[in-house]
Amino acid sequence: MAREFTSVGVVGLGTMGAGIVEVFARNGVDVVAVEISEEALERGRATLTRSTDRAVARGRLTPADRDALLGRVRFAVGLAALDAVDLVIEAVPERLDLKRRLFAELDRICRPEAILATNTSSLSVTEIAVATERPQRVVGVHFFNPAPVMKLVEVIRTVVTAPEVVADVEAFCRRLGKVGVTIGDRAGFIANFLLFGYLNQAIGMLEAQYASREDIDAAMKLGGGLPMGPLTLLDLIGLDVAYEILDTVYRRGGRDRRHAPAPLLRQMVTAGLLGRKSGRGFYTYERPGSPVVV
Ligand code: 3HC
DSSP, rough: OOOOOEEEEEOOOSHHHHHHHHHHHHEEEEEEEESSSSHHHHHHHHHHHHHHHHHHHTTTOOOHHHHHHHHEEEEEEEEGGGOSSSSSOOOOSSSSHHHHHHHHHHHHSSTTEEEEEEOOSSSSSHHHHSSSSSSGGGEEEESSSSSSTTEEEEEEEETSSHHHHHHHHHHHHHHOOEEEEEEEEEETTTHHHHOOOOOOOOHHHTTSSSOOOOHHHHHHHHHHHSSHHHHHHHHHHHHHHHHHHHEEEEEETTTGGSSSHHHHHHHHHTTOOEEEEEBBSBBSSSSSOOOOOO
């Protein structure tokens, strides 16, 4: 019998964290949503409100269901609010030192039987797990952007993760309406290892001026049967996030040159062109949402 998770915590309410909170709350799970400051908490709350309001406007959610969903979320500043949850998902920025410190703290605060999960997209789950005294209860649970829409969740087990912990998390993913795939702790797991080599090549093709951004995107959208072209997708993911993933997969994954971040990507990140969230990446955005090409 799979373990029931009745209350979960999410730490970090950026794009991914806020989306993960929505997935849980929409599926009847009580969520404690945690940030480090009131300002960050308000930004997370605003993301959740915007997304659920849009679902209501599109007729995918009734106003009553939206209110019930929001009623399942308790917002809090500080990790102390997580002392009674069954499972915590961490979705803070992709820095190993930060995640290791956070997991050591969670280990002290959370109940001994609680499972601690990281939503890291490319860092080593093992290195995060050994910052705690319960590495057998630490897993990767990797959602995809936008989390409320994308069906896939990668469940990452390390060499010390208890098999029943993996089985419980896989069952929980099914309850959330997601499809879980399970993989060991290798750089980029399954999807990002394969996806980011391709995205990086697309940037290289633009950088070498072989084709325009529109033609590169059209080729893969219309010829590759994908929902978005690679440059549009990079703007959705965030160019800073994409850079971090490529850099980590390059260094951890055998220095395959396909993963060496394209120089143009680095320059854009340095210049603050981060994609949709900053208003400009490969395309320009009037506001977060559909591209307005300038
Ligand atoms: N939050 C909640 N719902 C959203 C959403 C968001 N951020 N963005 C879109 N949606 C919903 C819309 O409301 C709509 O729902 P409806 O059809 O029931 O009304 C549905 O998704 C489709 O949205 P749109 O009609 O606005 O636009 P599209 O049909 O183009 O779909 C998309 C948007 C779902 C983002 C689609 O283009 C897509 O699947 N793109 C590829 C995304 C992808 O590859 N993600 C993976 C990135 S890699 C990653 O995340 C790994 C990480 O480690 C970085």
